[in-house]
Amino acid sequence: MKLASNRPARAALIALCGLLTWLVVVHSGLVGDYVGFVVVAIAYFAVVTMAVSMLAGYCGIWPIGHTAFTATGAYLTVNLGLAGLPIEAIVPIAVVTAAVIGYLLGMTAGRFSILYFGLLTLALSLAAFEVIGRWDQFTGGEHGIVVPAIPSLLAGRPIGLTDATGFTLIVATVAFMAVDLVCRGPVGRRWLAIKSQRIASMACGFVPPRENATAFGFSAGLAAMSGCAMAIAIGYLDPEGFSLNAGVTMLVATVVGGTGSILGAIFGAAFIVGVPELARGTSNVAPFIYGGAMILVLLFLRKGVVPSIIELLSGGSRGARMKAAGQGAARGGDLAALVADVLPNRGSDLVIEDVSVAFGGVKALQNVSITVPAGRAIGLIGPNGSGKTTLLNVLSGFVKPKSVGTLKVGSVDLQGLAPWVRIEAGFGRTFQHAELFGELTIRDALRVVARQGRASRLAAGRTLVDADAVAERIIAGLGLGEVADSKPHFLPFGIQKVADIARALAGGAGVLALDEPFSGLDADESAKLRAILRELRQAGVTILIIDHVVHEIFDLAESVYVLDFGSVIAHGTPAEIRANPKVREAYFGITETAEAQHA
Amino acid sequence: MGDIISLIISGIANGSAYALLALGIVIIFRSTDTVNFAIGDTGTLATFAALSAIAAGVPIAAAFFLAIAVAGVVGIAAERLLIRPLGHGQHLLFVALVITIGLGLVMQAGMGAFWGNTPKPFPPLVPGWIQVAGVAISLNKIAATVFALIAMGFVAWFFGYMPFGIAMRASAEDPLAARMLGLNTGRIASIAWFLGCGLAAIAMFFLAAESSLNPHIAHSPLFRAFAGVFLGGLTSMPGAVIGGFAIGVLDNIAGHYISANYRDTIVFTVIVVVLFVRPAGFLGSIRKERV
Numbered sequence: 099m100k101l102a103s104n105r106p107a108r109a110a111l112i113a114l115c116g117l118l119t120w121l122v123v124v125h126s127g128l129v130g131d132y133v134g135f136v137v138v139a140i141a142y143f144a145v146v147t148m149a150v151s152m153l154a155g156y157c158g159i160w161p162i163g164h165t166a167f168t169a170t171g172a173y174l175t176v177n178l179g180l181a182g183l184p185i186e187a188i189v190p191i192a193v194v195t196a197a198v199i200g201y202l203l204g205m206t207a208g209r210f211s212i213l214y215f216g217l218l219t220l221a222l223s224l225a226a227f228e229v230i231g232r233w234d235q236f237t238g239g240e241h242g243i244v245v246p247a248i249p250s251l252l253a254g255r256p257i258g259l260t261d262a263t264g265f266t267l268i269v270a271t272v273a274f275m276a277v278d279l280v281c282r283g284p285v286g287r288r289w290l291a292i293k294s295q296r297i298a299s300m301a302c303g304f305v306p307p308r309e310n311a312t313a314f315g316f317s318a319g320l321a322a323m324s325g326c327a328m329a330i331a332i333g334y335l336d337p338e339g340f341s342l343n344a345g346v347t348m349l350v351a352t353v354v355g356g357t358g359s360i361l362g363a364i365f366g367a368a369f370i371v372g373v374p375e376l377a378r379g380t381s382n383v384a385p386f387i388y389g390g391a392m393i394l395v396l397l398f399l400r401k402g403v404v405p406s407i408i409e410l411l412s413g414g415s416r417g418a419r420m421k422a423a424g425q426g427a428a429r430g431g432d433l434a435a436l437v438a439d440v441l442p443n444r445g446s447d448l449v450i451e452d453v454s455v456a457f458g459g460v461k462a463l464q465n466v467s468i469t470v471p472a473g474r475a476i477g478l479i480g481p482n483g484s485g486k487t488t489l490l491n492v493l494s495g496f497v498k499p500k501s502v503g504t505l506k507v508g509s510v511d512l513q514g515l516a517p518w519v520r521i522e523a524g525f526g527r528t529f530q531h532a533e534l535f536g537e538l539t540i541r542d543a544l545r546v547v548a549r550q551g552r553a554s555r556l557a558a559g560r561t562l563v564d565a566d567a568v569a570e571r572i573i574a575g576l577g578l579g580e581v582a583d584s585k586p587h588f589l590p591f592g593i594q595k596v597a598d599i600a601r602a603l604a605g606g607a608g609v610l611a612l613d614e615p616f617s618g619l620d621a622d623e624s625a626k627l628r629a630i631l632r633e634l635r636q637a638g639v640t641i642l643i644i645d646h647v648v649h650e651i652f653d654l655a656e657s658v659y660v661l662d663f664g665s666v667i668a669h670g671t672p673a674e675i676r677a678n679p680k681v682r683e684a685y686f687g688i689t690e691t692a693e694a695q696h697a
Numbered sequence: 698m699g700d701i702i703s704l705i706i707s708g709i710a711n712g713s714a715y716a717l718l719a720l721g722i723v724i725i726f727r728s729t730d731t732v733n734f735a736i737g738d739t740g741t742l743a744t745f746a747a748l749s750a751i752a753a754g755v756p757i758a759a760a761f762f763l764a765i766a767v768a769g770v771v772g773i774a775a776e777r778l779l780i781r782p783l784g785h786g787q788h789l790l791f792v793a794l795v796i797t798i799g800l801g802l803v804m805q806a807g808m809g810a811f812w813g814n815t816p817k818p819f820p821p822l823v824p825g826w827i828q829v830a831g832v833a834i835s836l837n838k839i840a841a842t843v844f845a846l847i848a849m850g851f852v853a854w855f856f857g858y859m860p861f862g863i864a865m866r867a868s869a870e871d872p873l874a875a876r877m878l879g880l881n882t883g884r885i886a887s888i889a890w891f892l893g894c895g896l897a898a899i900a901m902f903f904l905a906a907e908s909s910l911n912p913h914i915a916h917s918p919l920f921r922a923f924a925g926v927f928l929g930g931l932t933s934m935p936g937a938v939i940g941g942f943a944i945g946v947l948d949n950i951a952g953h954y955i956s957a958n959y960r961d962t963i964v965f966t967v968i969v970v971v972l973f974v975r976p977a978g979f980l981g982s983i984r985k986e987r988v
Contacts, residue, residue, distance in 0.1 A: 160791045162798070206972045213732065213790055213931070214972065217923055224920050225965035232958045342916065346798055353795060382809055389802030396796050397782060 105282055109275045112360070116271030123263050136371060138262050138331050141270040143367035146324035147351040148277055148360060149317040155358020156281055156289040157313045159215045163223020164348055167196040167318040169230055169340040171325025173237055176335060179248035186251050189269070189326050193319040200318025204311030215314065223345045230337045242336040245329045262331040269327040273320050274360050280316065281358070284565075287546040289313055291535040298533035300517040301494050301526070302605050303550035350388040353395050356402020365404050433630065436575040436603075437637035440568050442551065442558035443508065443524025443608035444638045447472040448493075452503030455488055455664075462488045463664045467503070468642070470609070475631070475641040477655030477672075479648055481684060485664040486644045487530070490613050494527055495520055507609050522554055526607020530614045532594040534586035540597050541582040544569035544604045551606030569604060576600045576630060592623025596630065609640040616647040624650065652676070660684070703832035704949045710838040712945020713845035717900040718922030719929070719937035720852060721893035725772075726931055727869035728889030731780050731793040735801040737915025737922075739775070739894045740901030742804055743768035744910055745812050747902060748819060757820060764902050765895040772894030773887045775800060781886065808912035816909040822902075841903035848899055849938055852892065856934065865889065869932075920961065921948065927968045 119141075123134050146168050153159045171192040178188045203222065207214040230237045237243060247256035257265060280286055292299045292306045299306060329335060338344070347370050355366025369391070377383040399406045437444060448470040455463040463485045470476040480486050491497040493505070495517035505512040510523035535543045548565035555563050562568050573582045576596050586594050595615055602610055615631070616624055624647075631654055635641055645651050651658060652672035660668040660675060662684040668675060675681055718737060725733045747764035751757055779796050783789050823836040856862040865885050868875035875882060904918060925944045929936025944964060951963040 154791070158791060160795055203969070206969055213794075214927075216791065216794060217732070217927065218968070218972070220923065221920065221961075221965045221968055225962040228959060228961040346802065349795060349798060350802075353799075382806055385802050385806035385809075389799040389804075389806065392799030392802070393779060393796055396792055396799070397779065400792070 112274045116267050120267045138266045139371045140367045141266045142324050142327040144364045145270050145273045146321045147366045148363035149320035150348045151352040151357045151363050153317045158293040161219040163219040163345045164321045165340040165345040166222045166226035167321035168325035170196045171322030172329040175326045175329040176245050179246050184249045184251045192322040196322035197315040197319035201311050201315030204314030223342050245333050259333045265330050266327040269323050273323050290537040294536040295533045302547045303518050303521040305518045350392050353392045356405040359404050362404035433633035434637040439562045441608045442554040442606050445472045446508030446524050446609050448609050449504050449506045454500045456500045461664050468659050470642050473638040475635045475655045477651035477658040478644045480661030484661040521605045524608040526602030526605050527611040528598040532598040539583050548604040554606050572600050592619050611642045614645050616645050616650045708946030708949035710842050712942035713842040714900040714904050715921040715925050715944050716938045716941025717845050717896045719925040719941040721896040723937040724889050725893035729886045733797045735797040736897045737919035738801045738804040739768050739771050740897030741915045743898040744901045744905050764898040768894040768898030769891035772890035776890040805912045816911045819905040819910045821906045837906050924964050924968050
């Protein structure tokens with residue numbers, strides 16, 4: 099557990115493993131040439147497998163044609179080497195070239211859906227294979243090209259096949275250290291957050307298309323490193339090594355080893371190197387085993403072999419323990435102090451004027467105007483389908499309104515702002531189903547979200563700036579201490595809803611829109627949530643609360659709007675709304691069934 | 698000028714295979730959220746089965762329908778055994794996709810082991826050539842295009858007028874609502890996979906009849922079909938068909954006027970440009986993610 103969070107120690111461990119492998123293979127005399135060759139092959143395949151596996155594990159993107167990037171690394175090594183550049187310059191150039199191509203492609207596909215990454219890389223790999231086959235002076239065409247001896251500044255002489263072991267192990271060590279550093283840190287947590295809740299992550303200030311493209315660029319760079327090592331280790335580049343089949347083999351290694359894990363990548367690489375070696379002499383067995391292994395692992399060990407083993411060893415008990423964690427710890431400190439310490443944008447009002455939304459011919463919202471004065475709580479009720487959540491999605495920037503009069507948080511106009519910049523204006527929201535980041539613990543999620551709000555906290559002169567400190571403060575303030583190290587799906591729904599509010603606060607939301615916070619909670623959970631919301635209101639947080647649990651709204655909000663068929667049909671104090679015949683007709687007759695459903 | 702007309706005509710003829718595959722991909726994707734990478738190999742496998750039947754004395758026309766049936770049944774089995782056990786969910790998109798890649802590998806290896814990796818001669822459905830606008834086109838290609846259009850017409854009729862087809866479209870829009878209305882989603886998935894793979898069998902059958910048959914024959918047409926799907930949008934059936942034909946024509950024109958050596962690269966460049974301009978394709982719609 100300690101090692102898992104200590105990045106320098108992990109980096110040192112990776113370096114040590116690399117060094118030990120080198121000593122055993124080159125200097126111990128225990129290992130013959132053949133085994134040495136196999137180890138080197140596993141090492142360079144492990145790097146490209148890691149590139150694929152990191153994307154799959156941290157971003158949910160499966161690149162099918164990473165061979166295009168290994169080819170970039172390999173052929174640049176040959177050609178820049180021929181031009182007399184030292185290997186110490188070639189590798190960075192190759193990495194940057196591949197990363198830039200990857201980033202640009204990522205921006206193209208990332209704007210739509212992660213599925214398009216898969217299809218786009220397939221196309222890229224076929225195109226790259228074609229170019230490799232034809233571009234004779236760069237690749238030697240279909241006959242391939244011999245890798246020359248490449249000058250090296252560190253070695254003080256040209257390096258070639260005899261240096262393969264050392265060079266490949268250095269490349270692999272550096273690559274794994276980079277992966278560990280990036281993926282185990284805030285960047286990796288952001289990627290996981292986006293992977294598990296793309297929509298909710300935008301409301302927290304993350305930019306999925308950009309993050310996906312960055313991850314893709316990083317992964318492409320890693321693949322290029324593998325290509326450089328491949329060139330030196332094999333000494334001859336055959337176009338077949340970069341065919342679509344080779345790309346699919348990387349997928350096999352990723353699936354079998356398990357995504358997002360360094361040990362998994364090494365295991366997967368050992369699998370794809372080992373199977374053809376063991377099946378020597380029997381023709382065409384490897385594809386059977388590859389395809390079969392892929393299907394079986396995905397059907398029965400979804401996470402892959404290594405993560406499944408690790409899970410087994412660490413005991414499935416963690417989940418059980420967290421389920422028993424119950425209702426969470428007592429809250430420490432009052433929320434007023436917390437709000438004063440961590441929220442950069444207190445005391446903003448929320449003004450919505452004349453918002454209309456249409457889905458096709460359906461008018462979801464018609465000239466809706468709602469004002470939430472600074473530091474007050476306003477309720478919004480209405481039957482299912484009346485447009486409540488649509489209004490929230492307009493505020494979040496997920497739904498584009500047909501027309502808007504005003505949409506402002508404090509002095510900031512939200513119109514036309516991307517979803518991810520709205521949190522900077524102090525607008526935060528929660529979700530009906532909490533939509534927490536499934537692959538992060540509560541603590542990690544709050545930390546990574548709190549980083550987004552760092553600049554605004556600094557600018558606003560808040561006493562607490564450091565993201566980790568803000569996260570701890572919020573964990574203590576909302577009583578999440580006991581559950582902070584568990585992942586959300588182990589937790590009771592009531593805790594998840596509190597954690598959702600915690601996430602919005604960590605992002606710096608001084609104006610909070612709550613989507614059905616009380617739905618699905620038992621009496622005990624409701625009482626806790628009620629106390630938290632009251633304190634937040636008293637501390638000056640502006641709250642727009644949407645719910646079907648009307649008595650909670652009447653209790654918390656000083657005035658209430660009623661929405662029906664996309665229009666505001668009533669507005670007044672809870673007492674006035676309770677007495678309003680129009681509201682009774684539109685709404686109260688059906689509360690029971692409406693509460694039971696989550697439309 | 699005569700050049701361009703002939704290029705367009707033969708491009709449309711080539712494009713009919715891409716359009717069929719693209720249509721199959723879209724039908725399967727809409728019903729089960731699975732991008733089926735094994736669709737081409739399924740068609741190839743069915744064509745091999747047809748070839749064996751022809752060798753055993755079955756008339757070529759009967760073998761053609763046999764191929765459709767085999768592909769359809771293999772498709773149903775694949776969905777039942779490999780895709781349905783995965784369950785539902787947005788995060789499973791890629792898991793399902795990768796499983797079909799695995800299935801494709803196994804199929805190719807299996808065909809190689811059973812029928813061999815060397816190209817097998819395949820009898821043309823209709824032998825001979827004719828002149829169209831000054832271009833010699835094989836009758837086989839004409840037949841392929843005509844059959845492709847008939848198959849597409851059937852699909853359009855099925856989804857446009859048959860109650861079950863209309864139900865399938867509704868189910869693709871909102872699977873949960875469809876289940877609540879009592880539509881049998883399992884049966885919908887089976888029919889979609891039967892149709893999709895059956896269309897792929899038609900495409901692969903005519904491609905084999907055009908030249909010869911080998912286990913890896915689906916590679917390049919599948920890539921072009923995907924390009925067509927990109928152009929038309931992953932969710933639009935007419936888009937896929939138009940996209941497939943457009944890629945056929947584009948491929949031909951680019952191969953003639955720019956470079957015959959860089960056809961894949963040109964197609965790829967077009968995809969990237971299209972994605973930049975219109976991420977959802979020209980007829981597809983961006984799926985609204987639910988909040």
